[in-house]
Amino acid sequence: MPLHALKARPSAPVPALLVLEDGRTFRGESFGAKGETFGEAVFSTGMSGYQETLTDPSYHRQVVVMTAPHVGNTGMNDEDPESRQIWVAGYVVRDPSRVSSNWRAQRTLDDELAEQGVVGISGIDTRALTRHLRERGAMRVGISTLETDPEKLLAKVTASAEMSGANLSEAVSTPQSYVVPAIGTKRFTVAALDLGIKEMTPQRMAERGIEVHVLPATASIEDVLAVAPDGLFFSNGPGDPAATVGQVELLREALERGLPYFGICFGNQLFGRALGFGTFKLKYGHRGINQPVMDRTTRKVEVTAHNHGFAVDAPLDRDTETPYGLVSVSHVCLNDDVVEGLELRDPEGRLKSFSVQYHPEAAAGPHDAAYLFDRFSELMASSQAGTPAAPATTTTEEQA
Structure with missing residues (x-):
């Protein structure tokens, strides 16, 4: 398959759960690695540049919510990373691209997240989530493909570290x-x-x-x-x-x-x-x-x-x-x-x-x-x- 048209991995959808610190819950599908992750929920308004965002060390211990609905269109390459690895603690998108179409693409975003162990979630209403964070403020969050009970995941979220006071x-x-x-x-x-x-x-x-x-x-x-x-x-x-x-x-x-x-x-x-x-x-x-x-x-x-x-x-x-x-x-x-x-x-x-x-x-x-x-x-x-x-x-x- 030519590098400019990389298809996402064909697999059956895996349910994923997102729970905010105040109890707000979203259900979607796994995107990237399977497992659990915790961090501070923040949103990014950029419609492009997701590879630079993911590899920006300033996002360490943060779960990034993308406000742009379509993410992953241009895949991932080896020229654009801003550091040696992906630093985000988790990744939230509404509609991941089914095909990465760009002449520089070497792999899909989904594959790269999975390779680097970054747990994400897709298929949720990121507009509603962003509005919630704007009204209530940035807060701790958890994403899991292992836990299906929101109350149990919430307990783990409230036990996780806060960003205030963190020397990173x-x-x-x-x-x-x-x-x-x-x-x-x-x-x-x-x-x-x-x-x-x-x-x-x-x-x-x-x-x-x-x-x-x-x-x-x-x-x-x-x-x-x-x-x-x-x-x-x-x-x-x-x-x-x-x-x-x-x-x-x-x-x-x-x-x-x-x-x-x-x-x-x-x-x-x-x-x-x-x-x-x-x-x-x-x-x-x-x-x-x-x-x-x-x-x-x-x-x-x-x-x-x-x-x-x-x-x-x-x-x-x-x-x-x-x-x-x-x-x-x-x-x-x-x-x-x-x-x-x-x-x-x-x-x-x-x-x-x-x-x-x-x-x-x-x-x-x-x-x-x-x-x-x-x-x-x-x-x-x-x-x-x-x-x-x-x-x-x-x-x-x-x-x-």
Whole structure:
């Protein structure tokens, strides 16, 4: 059979049961591996990019509900994964594709989930489930092909771990450091702390002449300084930022040394904590590839990719004095005014460090925020020269 038309495994439907923490129950059919799984139920609004979602380490210990009704149309391949494995704890879809039709497809989504032991459920009303989570908030959930009694499965759900207070970044981080070389002429060296990094992130930096040293989540300030970096980067990742201590202390030590910093997603939350702000859990979070965000430094609105259940508690209407400089909220979500970015400046107004809550690496899409990697390059260049960072400008990539 040609690779562009892979049929799902023919088999008799196996009943599956989904029970939420508040007792809401859905019955469907098994999708992926057989067995039981537990995690935090969240929904993703992306209509494409499911392979990148599945392999995003930020989804560790979460059961992802896809709001798009048809999932699996393009199958799975070996080029698009964002990490070494599927990280979601479970997968919920309404209508899985019976045929994976794409010239790059190498296997079906159902087969890949089964191969990696990911328990899922299909054939349920994902619209009703999503509306329930929007009204009641993200909560624990269980999926089982073994248990048919909702009350018994509910007891297991309420006994499972909660996301609040969970420190998970070390579980998804690289065990050993590695280097992603610059493409073309090397301009800068960056120490990147892997808290659940997506492969496209160092790739975006490498495209701009940055040699990226990816370090484990347990790295010390000595490990960072050992690579003689021009900048420090903290990646996305799973868990509660309030439960993270070591990485916050590392970041504070780097800020004291004046090392330029750029953080994404979890890296934004830890930047906020290092600057003295608190974090809080969102009711149901932002997940998908269609979230509108305003860059307050340029007044441009970007359509962005999100995956976060926590946010930084920083004031939108004023700057904040910190031991490291003056902090302002640089980006804000236009749906709910959640903080989506922070900037740290010196008393003369020069940019020292910044972060965003969303995913400018655009895996999968959109590309509106790719300019932030250029901003990081400009920041490191100005730091080397001892001159103010260049003002925000519209890049060729933005115009495209």
